[in-house]
Amino acid sequence: MADEAMGLRERKKLQTAMRIYRVAVALFAERGFDNVSVQEIADAAEVSKMTVFNYFGTKEDLVFRPMEEHFADAARAVRERRSGESAVDAVRQQFLKLVESRDPSVGLNAEPFARQVRRLVMDTPVLMERAFLAAQRGTRELAALLAAETGDLMRATVAAATLSAARNALIEEHDSRIAAGESPDEVAADAAERVLVAFGLVENGLKGYAVRA
Numbered sequence: 001m002a003d004e005a006m007g008l009r010e011r012k013k014l015q016t017a018m019r020i021y022r023v024a025v026a027l028f029a030e031r032g033f034d035n036v037s038v039q040e041i042a043d044a045a046e047v048s049k050m051t052v053f054n055y056f057g058t059k060e061d062l063v064f065r066p067m068e069e070h071f072a073d074a075a076r077a078v079r080e081r082r083s084g085e086s087a088v089d090a091v092r093q094q095f096l097k098l099v100e101s102r103d104p105s106v107g108l109n110a111e112p113f114a115r116q117v118r119r120l121v122m123d124t125p126v127l128m129e130r131a132f133l134a135a136q137r138g139t140r141e142l143a144a145l146l147a148a149e150t151g152d153l154m155r156a157t158v159a160a161a162t163l164s165a166a167r168n169a170l171i172e173e174h175d176s177r178i179a180a181g182e183s184p185d186e187v188a189a190d191a192a193e194r195v196l197v198a199f200g201l202v203e204n205g206l207k208g209y210a211v212r213a
Contacts, residue, residue, distance in 0.1 A: 017055045020045045022113065024062040029116050033063075033124040060130055063120060070105040071138035073098075074163055075145055087146060091163050092199040095170065099191045102184065107174035108191065110184040118175060139164045166198040 023045040027036045038059055042049040056062050074091045081090035098106045104114035121127045139160050146156035173194065177187045 013055075016047065016051070020047060020052055020055055021062065021066055025113070025117055025120060028063065028120050028124075033059075033120065033127060038062075060127065063117065063127055064130060064134070067105065067117070068134055071134040072141055073105065073138070074160075074167060075138060075142040078142060078145055086203075087159060088163065088199055088203045091167070092195060095167060095199075096192060096195055099188065099195060102188065105171075107171045107178070108184050108188050115175075115178070135164065135168070162202050166202050170195060170198050 020041065024036075024041045027041060027044060038052055039049050041062065042052045045052070052062070056065055073094060077090040077094035078087045081087070095106065099108060102108045102110065104111070104117075107115075107118065109115075121131050142163065143153070143157045143160035146159055147153040150156055170191075174187050174191070178184060
């Protein structure tokens with residue numbers, strides 16, 4: 001009975017957090033991040049202002065908390081890779097799985113809400129700065145992990161930056177194509193092929209690329 005009660009409490013907490021999150025994003029998208037107060041979000045979500053802070057900590061967390069873990073996806077893929085699997089293979093395979101599942105973190109989710117969150121971040125300088133810093137932390141985490149395995153910090157830093165750049169380039173392309181009018185299904189149709197091209201550049205290096213005639 002205690003386990004069942006705990007499960008119910010956890011589900012209710014999750015539902016409350018999701019309601020606050022969606023209400024906050026909707027208000028931010030409608031009026032701008034700087035023009036909405038936490039009290040207004042609390043009122044619209046029918047909770048107290050203290051409850052909002054208990055769940056999210058800061059106003060910026062209202063946007064970032066549910067997605068911030070994805071900034072460490074590449075490091076997670078490398079940390080959990082199988083014996084005999086390279087870092088490039090691990091990050092590539094993880095990204096392919098995210099594409100297949102249409103995960104919002106790679107910009108292919110068809111739900112308008114997922115794109116609303118991304119657009120909100122792109123249009124708000126303080127949120128863009130936090131996204132940049134979070135992405136940098138993810139890259140540094142990956143570099144530290146690779147350096148610990150290989151003993152070569154310089155190469156690990158280059159590898160981490162390149163792997164992160166490949167992921168970011170793919171996500172940016174998904175976003176720009178959908179913003180230009182393509183459907184998520186259309187973009188996803190050739191996404192796997194582009195993933196192989198992007199990570200092929202990382203795996204094979206840039207030798208021979210863009211040699212000026």
